[in-house]
Amino acid sequence: MATTKKSPRWERRKETRPSELTAAALELFVEKGFAATRLDEIAARAGVSKGTLYLYFDSKEELFKAVIRDSLLPALAQGEELVSGYPGDTEGLLREIVHGWWDTIGSRPVGGIPKLIIAEARNFPEIARFYYDEVIARGQALLCKVLRRGIERGEFRPFDPDVMVRIVFAPLLMRAVWRHSIDVCGVAAVPADVYLKEYLELVVRGLRNT
Amino acid sequence: MATTKKSPRWERRKETRPSELTAAALELFVEKGFAATRLDEIAARAGVSKGTLYLYFDSKEELFKAVIRDSLLPALAQGEELVSGYPGDTEGLLREIVHGWWDTIGSRPVGGIPKLIIAEARNFPEIARFYYDEVIARGQALLCKVLRRGIERGEFRPFDPDVMVRIVFAPLLMRAVWRHSIDVCGVAAVPADVYLKEYLELVVRGLRNT
Amino acid sequence: MATTKKSPRWERRKETRPSELTAAALELFVEKGFAATRLDEIAARAGVSKGTLYLYFDSKEELFKAVIRDSLLPALAQGEELVSGYPGDTEGLLREIVHGWWDTIGSRPVGGIPKLIIAEARNFPEIARFYYDEVIARGQALLCKVLRRGIERGEFRPFDPDVMVRIVFAPLLMRAVWRHSIDVCGVAAVPADVYLKEYLELVVRGLRNT
Amino acid sequence: MATTKKSPRWERRKETRPSELTAAALELFVEKGFAATRLDEIAARAGVSKGTLYLYFDSKEELFKAVIRDSLLPALAQGEELVSGYPGDTEGLLREIVHGWWDTIGSRPVGGIPKLIIAEARNFPEIARFYYDEVIARGQALLCKVLRRGIERGEFRPFDPDVMVRIVFAPLLMRAVWRHSIDVCGVAAVPADVYLKEYLELVVRGLRNT
DNA sequence: TATGAATGAGGTTTCATTCAT
DNA sequence: AATGAATGAAACCTCATTCAT
Numbered sequence A, B, C, D: 001m002a003t004t005k006k007s008p009r010w011e012r013r014k015e016t017r018p019s020e021l022t023a024a025a026l027e028l029f030v031e032k033g034f035a036a037t038r039l040d041e042i043a044a045r046a047g048v049s050k051g052t053l054y055l056y057f058d059s060k061e062e063l064f065k066a067v068i069r070d071s072l073l074p075a076l077a078q079g080e081e082l083v084s085g086y087p088g089d090t091e092g093l094l095r096e097i098v099h100g101w102w103d104t105i106g107s108r109p110v111g112g113i114p115k116l117i118i119a120e121a122r123n124f125p126e127i128a129r130f131y132y133d134e135v136i137a138r139g140q141a142l143l144c145k146v147l148r149r150g151i152e153r154g155e156f157r158p159f160d161p162d163v164m165v166r167i168v169f170a171p172l173l174m175r176a177v178w179r180h181s182i183d184v185c186g187v188a189a190v191p192a193d194v195y196l197k198e199y200l201e202l203v204v205r206g207l208r209n210t
Numbered sequence E: 001t002a003t004g005a006a007t008g009a010g011g012t013t014t015c016a017t018t019c020a021t
Numbered sequence F: 001a002a003t004g005a006a007t008g009a010a011a012c013c014t015c016a017t018t019c020a021t
Helices: A017-032 A039-046 A050-056 A060-070 A073-084 A090-106 A109-120 A125-152 A161-179 A192-207 B017-032 B039-046 B050-056 B060-070 B073-084 B090-106 B109-120 B125-152 B161-179 B192-207 C017-032 C039-046 C050-056 C060-070 C073-084 C090-106 C109-120 C125-152 C161-179 C192-207 D017-032 D039-046 D050-056 D060-070 D073-084 D090-106 D109-120 D125-152 D161-179 D192-207
Strands: none
Touching: A017 A039, A017 A050, A017 A060, A017 A109, A039 A050, A060 A109, A060 A125, A073 A090, A073 A125, A090 A109, A090 A125, A090 A161, A090 A192, A109 A125, A109 A161, A109 B109, A125 A161, A161 A192, A161 B161, A161 B192, A192 B161, A192 B192, B017 B039, B017 B050, B017 B060, B017 B109, B039 B050, B060 B109, B060 B125, B073 B090, B073 B125, B090 B109, B090 B125, B090 B161, B090 B192, B109 B125, B109 B161, B125 B161, B161 B192, C017 C039, C017 C050, C017 C060, C017 C109, C039 C050, C060 C109, C060 C125, C073 C090, C073 C125, C090 C109, C090 C125, C090 C161, C090 C192, C109 C125, C109 C161, C109 D109, C125 C161, C161 C192, C161 D161, C161 D192, C192 D161, C192 D192, D017 D039, D017 D050, D017 D060, D017 D109, D039 D050, D060 D109, D060 D125, D073 D090, D073 D125, D090 D109, D090 D125, D090 D161, D090 D192, D109 D125, D109 D161, D125 D161, D161 D192
């Protein structure tokens, strides 16, 4: 009574599944927002059935949280490492960080998360708070350290680094946000390299001492 | 035999109603996003019944469009006027524009629209396009003119104004966007005047010739 | 202080209004059925406002009843008169009645009422009952009298006139019903005169003695 | 340790469900008409929840179409078969058809469809057209063939069979229509066998040659 | 008397969630 | 572990009815 074992109706992949699901969810949440994304679609894109989602996540909201959480871990540590042992001048460090952010985050699907957070922060204060503490605050602290380093070494003029960090990061962030919202609708975007070049030129001149 | 003047169950306000409704809708759309805002809530906040909304707008989407449309017209013309006949140096004009924008838009409910557009652009391409053409393009053209003026008068160094305009405006826009998203969740925001001062300092130094 | 009397906003026509309203309502009820007819439409077709309907009828249902009631009075008496004093043979009387019915009812808007009754009888049992008692029963009694006359005079073969009356009347009624339902959708209908001729031929041959 | 077999909250019946749903819908549509029938009721009568309807039909209108479609296919083929190979005289064939129609359609729930179509034709021209092409036209063609057979064999007198078919079928159809409309409201109906006997007598005498 | 803006109950439809298979 | 049929709470929207003007 041997059951012929041709293409089983499903496989168990307990380890790999969750990240496949959050990956699919990320794409859709970024595209359409939280509310407008149906679980059917996420399941379909991940190649599983709707019910399967509930094997890994208790609710749509928990899935959302997982999406946000999962997409941070790799991105942050990388940046913190870079800063801690940088030997050269601060302007160079800043350029490094900016390009690094663009290459690993801004230009990738994860780059859609800021848009998502902006859109849903008020509906999910808990997530917003979590995101603020774990990502924004850490990211700002990172960049702040760089700015302070510049001031201390006499490369940058004096200013309040806690305020300046938000200003300096804004054009970078905005570029990623727009890429996932208005740019989609046929608006011609400025190429990334051109944008980053002009951006860095403005910032370093704006921060430079004298 | 004074007639007892019981407060009537409703009043007729054919003229004023639409703007009352869009005002209420704007607040809620900004707060919760388009999809998460229920018509019940909008009606309640405007002090009318749900059905009344349909006397003035054919659908939730039409209401959304009206909200966007109504909040632009007054705001844009004002800025265009300011630029056209400005006598002083371009740095002063830039400062004027920035403070003007903050006072009439950024610090008011209308300032929530960018966040709203960012959140809903992909679900409402038509609106995104409309917003791009009528607001973003016009706004960028406005600021671009200012930048070009600075270059031509030798006040600003040479750069591509079409690219720079996006970079320069980003921190301002971002401030408004955050104010309506993450800031709400207990995050201590930098005071506007401090932010604007540091921002302008960065920008004018970054643009200045030599 | 003479008020200039140019085109007053409305006129009072208490006498003529109700029948104008039921006339408009009849057309629409026949066209679309009771539920699918909106009071707005009735008001619009009658050239009044929606509120005006409520000056004359307590509810949509009452209006419906009035429509049914009003369209009977003239039609029935006429037929009863015809029968009572007819001198000739019964076949001729039958032909007379059939053509009379077609000319005054079947071919006119009122001819849509049977379709309306058929459609709504189960939702308005009270009306159905009323219609049965006042129209169908009286109509059947009328025609029954004719059939019985034919039998008694030896012109018609013996049969149960109470049953036969329904059978004989059906093709006539059906023609009116279809005219207001399926015929509307581009189906080519048989001309009335051809239909009536064949119909009468079938019936008189079918009833005739030997 | 027998497993207590509590009745489950629901069962899966992918195969049988659609026809159960259309059966319930048919009953209610016939009873109350399309617009006046609430999906709640249909679901309740079928013993499912409202949402289940949408698993099988995209909309109320699609359900309506399915109801019509499903109740035709079996009924029509049967009649066409009967006619094609009938050996005896045409009068006998006619009697056979009439009784067959009554037994399989007229006296069953499906017999309510004509009433339904009559009521909704103007609101759903597409359905009306479909019903005309697939049912009425085919049915008329069927009966027409019979009439023509009678004429050709010299059993029936000469007449236009395309016109006569409508007339001959009307009393039969009307009986079914009334059964589902006015008869429900306490009106004493003539027993079917009596009605059919008198009807056939009228018709065969009316058609017969000499 | 006549209007039409305002109401709100109730309809169709959607979709996150559950659970029999 | 995986499925997807079934659920039912809301959401948007309609429209008969009311009532301030």
